[in-house]
Amino acid sequence: MSQSAAIANPALVNLAQDIFAALIEKHDYQRQLxxxxxxxxxxxxxQAIFQRLKLELRAHEAAEERHLYVPVMQHDEGLDLSRHAITEHHEVDELLEIMEDDGASEEKWESTCVTLIEKVRHHLDEEENKFFKQARTILDDELQQRLGTLYQAEHDAFAKAHADD
Known part of the structure; x- marks a missing residue:
């Protein structure tokens, strides 16, 4: 069985997860891809695996920026933290665009893929080990729960709407 067939997108998660549990579940899926x-x-x-990763990253970014970064940015101590994370999302998006270019050579695609994987792993590790720790102190438990539900719903809606892109 190929790697592409072996990795199944996780089924809908428990919508009662807090934002951090929901994000970590998606981070694990991104690491698998x-x-x-x-x-x-x-x-x-x-290339088929890349298409799945691209959809996952875009759905994740859209929902995460709205339902984690924006609420954290509303607090002074969360501004720089969120700005840095958004910058890293933008860097990932630029790499995705290079890999989507039909005119790119296989060599360019491969070298960009290596860079993309490194950037994604760095971002996920930094988020989990730094951003999440600080964000947990900024956002109260009730808000973390509500944001988890909102994140998951938006992620799934985005992924469904863009599945054929």
Missing amino acids: CAALETESDFAQR
Whole structure:
């Protein structure tokens, strides 16, 4: 079985998850897709995995920025934290655009893929080890629960609406 077939998008999660549990679940899925991109040898399969990763990253970014970064930015101690994370999302988006370019050579696609995987892993680790710790002190428990539900609903709606892009 190819890597592409072996990784199934996680089913709808429990909508009662707080924002951090919901995000970590999606981060784990993104890490699985990155690992599959590294280990799959067939270029066509790698491109299919990339399409899944691209959709996941875009759905994740849209929902995360609205339902975590914006609420955290409303507090002075969260401004720089959120700005940095948004900058990293933008850097990932630029790499995705390069990989989507039909005129890009396979060599350019491959080298950009390596950079993308490194950037995604760095961002996820930094978020989980720094951003989340600070954000937990900024956002109260009730808001964390509500944001988790909002994040998951928006993520799933975005992914569904853009599945054929």
